[in-house]
Amino acid sequence: MVFHSLRVVVATAKFNLIMTWRFFSWTGFALRFFMPLMSLGAAWILYNDIYQRTTSPEFGSAVGSSNYLSFITVGSAFYVFVFGASFVVGRVMFWERTMGTIEATFMTPMSRLAYMAGVMTAAAVNSFIDFIAVFFIGVFFGFQIASFNAPLLLAAMLLTAFGLFGIGLMTNAVTLTFRDRTTTANTLMTLFMVFSGIVCPVELMPAWAQMISKALPLTYGIRLMRSSLFGIEMYDATYDLVALTALGIIFVVIGAITLRLIERNLKKKALFSVF
Amino acid sequence: MFFRVVLAEMKKNVKQHFFTVRILFWTLALPLGNGLYLYFFYLPFAATSVNLEFYASNFTLDLAGFTLIGQLLYSFFTMMLIAGNTFVREREQGTLEAVLLSPANRIAVILGGALAGAFHYVWLLIGVVFSWIAFINVGVVINDFLALFASILLSYLSLVALGMCFEAFFFHSRRGTMYATMLQEPIMFLSGLAFPIQSMPRALLPFSYLLPLTFGLISVRLTLLGGASMFDVAFPLTILATMVIVFSVLATWLIGYAEHKAKVKATLTQF
Numbered sequence: 001m002v003f004h005s006l007r008v009v010v011a012t013a014k015f016n017l018i019m020t021w022r023f024f025s026w027t028g029f030a031l032r033f034f035m036p037l038m039s040l041g042a043a044w045i046l047y048n049d050i051y052q053r054t055t056s057p058e059f060g061s062a063v064g065s066s067n068y069l070s071f072i073t074v075g076s077a078f079y080v081f082v083f084g085a086s087f088v089v090g091r092v093m094f095w096e097r098t099m100g101t102i103e104a105t106f107m108t109p110m111s112r113l114a115y116m117a118g119v120m121t122a123a124a125v126n127s128f129i130d131f132i133a134v135f136f137i138g139v140f141f142g143f144q145i146a147s148f149n150a151p152l153l154l155a156a157m158l159l160t161a162f163g164l165f166g167i168g169l170m171t172n173a174v175t176l177t178f179r180d181r182t183t184t185a186n187t188l189m190t191l192f193m194v195f196s197g198i199v200c201p202v203e204l205m206p207a208w209a210q211m212i213s214k215a216l217p218l219t220y221g222i223r224l225m226r227s228s229l230f231g232i233e234m235y236d237a238t239y240d241l242v243a244l245t246a247l248g249i250i251f252v253v254i255g256a257i258t259l260r261l262i263e264r265n266l267k268k269k270a271l272f273s274v275f
Numbered sequence: 276m277f278f279r280v281v282l283a284e285m286k287k288n289v290k291q292h293f294f295t296v297r298i299l300f301w302t303l304a305l306p307l308g309n310g311l312y313l314y315f316f317y318l319p320f321a322a323t324s325v326n327l328e329f330y331a332s333n334f335t336l337d338l339a340g341f342t343l344i345g346q347l348l349y350s351f352f353t354m355m356l357i358a359g360n361t362f363v364r365e366r367e368q369g370t371l372e373a374v375l376l377s378p379a380n381r382i383a384v385i386l387g388g389a390l391a392g393a394f395h396y397v398w399l400l401i402g403v404v405f406s407w408i409a410f411i412n413v414g415v416v417i418n419d420f421l422a423l424f425a426s427i428l429l430s431y432l433s434l435v436a437l438g439m440c441f442e443a444f445f446f447h448s449r450r451g452t453m454y455a456t457m458l459q460e461p462i463m464f465l466s467g468l469a470f471p472i473q474s475m476p477r478a479l480l481p482f483s484y485l486l487p488l489t490f491g492l493i494s495v496r497l498t499l500l501g502g503a504s505m506f507d508v509a510f511p512l513t514i515l516a517t518m519v520i521v522f523s524v525l526a527t528w529l530i531g532y533a534e535h536k537a538k539v540k541a542t543l544t545q546f
Contacts, residue, residue, distance in 0.1 A: 027457075034460035042316065042469040049474045056321035068319055190308035200315040209311070 005114035012118020013125075016088075020126055032084060036076035036134050039199065040141045043072040062201035065146060065230050073138030074229060075198035077131050078222045081157070082164060084127030086189055089120050089168030093176050106263065113256055116169060124161045131157075147231040155241060156224035163217030163248040167192065169255025173262045196222055217251060220244035280379045284387020289394055310346040313469055314339060327501065328473040329493050330510045334501030337414030344496045345468040352434055352466075352488050353459060354392040362442060381530050385442045389435045418502035426498045426508060429515035430491030436522030437487055443529030467492055487518045 047053060047068050060066040096102035105115070135143060171188055195209055196202075196218035202210055213219045220240040227237055317325075317338055325341045327334050362385075365371040374384065417423055445454060463469065465479060466488040475483055483489045490511040497503035505512075 031457055034457070038460040038464045038469075041464055045470050045474050045476075046316065046320065050470060051320045051322070055319045058321065059319040071319075187305040187308065190305055190312070194308045194311045194315065199312065200318040204318040205315065 005111045008110045008114035009118040009121060012115050013121040016119055016122035017125065020122065032080055032130055033133065033137065035083070036080055037137065039076050039079070040069075040072060040138065043069060043199070044141050056204075058204055059201065062203040063226070063230070067142075067144060067146070067230075069142035070138075070144050070146075070230070071201075071226065072199060073135065073141065073143040074226050075222065076138065077134035078160075078196075078218075078225055079193060079198050080130040080134050081127045081160070082193065082218060083189065084130050085120065085123040085161060085164050086168055086171065086192075088123035088126075089116065089165065090171035090189070091175065092116060092119050092168075093172045097176075106267075112259060112263070113169075116172070116259075117165065120161065120165045120168060124157075124164075128157070145229050147229070149228040149231075152237060153225060153228035156221055156228060156244070159224075159241070159244045159248055160218065160221030163221060163244060163251055166217070166248060166251025166253075166255045169252065169259050173255065173258040176259075176262050176266060192216060192218055195219070198222065215247070217244055217247035220247065276378075277380050277383045280383035281387040281390065284384050285391045285394065288388050288391030309350070310343055313342040313346060316469060317342070325471055326473075327471045327493070327496060329497075332497065332503065332507050334497055334503060336496060336500040340413045340415060340500040341496060343413055344499060345492055348430060348434075348488060348491050348495060349463060349466070349468050351393070351431070352462065354395055362445070375534065381534065382439070382527055385439050385526070385530065386435075388442070389438045392438065393431065393435065414500065416500060416502035417498065419498060419504040422503060422505040422508055422512075423495070423498040425505070425512055426491070426494035426515075429512055429519065430487065430495055433487035433491065433515045433518040433522065436519050436526060439526035440522050440529055443526060443533045462486060462488060465489070484514075487515060487522070490514050490518070 047055075055066055055068050059068070063071055065071070093102065096105050106112075167188075174188070195205075195212045196216050197205075197213060202213045202219055202223075205213065220243045224237065224240050224244065227240070323338050324335050325338055327336055327341070362371060362374075365374050375381075441454075465475070465483045466486050467475060467483065468488075472483060472489060472493060494503075494508040494511040494515065497508055
């Protein structure tokens, strides 16, 4: 059973990677960097022109560094990683339905989770390329590394990908029910991203926003990534690693259950491919 | 006849968009997320207000309001971009030739799509306003209601006219959806949505001034948040009025040209 699931993961990941690179488009590739470029450009203007290179003392104490542009660069890199991965994973069922293959996919004896994990693996590999590219772009905007903790960065990325997998499962479940592709996925992702602290430390957000942040795995993922590049005490990293792992498991479990329930409901009502 | 086509197209587009009432929730939640994204940008600087300068006017605006109004107008602009895909959608549905064979006025068809986009925007407007009032205190200062009304109306008309121009371009280029997506972030940056326009690098300012969104943002922000009078915003309003005329004329010509070229090359539906 485990071996079979692994074969499904590998086969799906391989299929998705081949599909991505066979039909590679430079326009599509460039399009993925528009949002981070906008964020970096706006941050550069705010920092250098409007606020004359001065951030608030609260920012310095929350981040452990006053390097605002490096803070935003890591946030933007995280954004493309999350967006690249979730954009693909969150729309799997939609595209299966659009291509007319959703019924065949669900008729196969493979594990749904293994299939989705395969898609996630391919998406994470592709997103990692985007992730690295943003750091190179960030150098032109003033990105600097204070310290580099490779194991922590790797752990942060893997655990974030795991949490994203859970979010992807939930997004698919919602997309299957609501029968729409862009609005649902975009709204969910926007809300997840806003509250995870991409452009602002969670500590500076209003109290109600902090409560939402604490329930999102991405919040801990981005903090770990920043910690791996800016330096952090071991206690904080441990806390974030544990929180990220726990939330990742919770999201995956909720996502798997939701997807199964919705699949059963759609089968009962014969609504898989018919609207 | 013209208005019947406009109304029919509008009704069709609204029905296609709201294919389920649950879409309403997402239509309300998305602008809140986008608005907060802009607002959070300023928190590392402990800012509560923003200075907006334009053509001898200098106003200090409430930060939450600055980002709110920016997001409201930008959401509308995005709606217009998406509405600019009317003919592309007809082509995808296989109904483009039937639409063009009908005696319906082309401008009326596109105007109906654009107005439907504006109708969708009403939900965004309600969602954003209510969510921001609930979560963040927005400081509104209105001294001249006529100036505010003129700012909103001219911003709306100029964006609709620009949306019609995009329609013709997307129709002709056959990559409408991709262009509509590609344009969003550059316009977000160039229009001064995230920061005051006076801080825009000089090399980019000419591009900013080509966008009605830039002047819409200036006039609506100043009249709604800064208490500006008609005299204060006369210059951006004049530019917006000019843009309404120019873009309307341009849209009429562009649509006729795109249709003519497609018919000559027999590429209306085939790629």
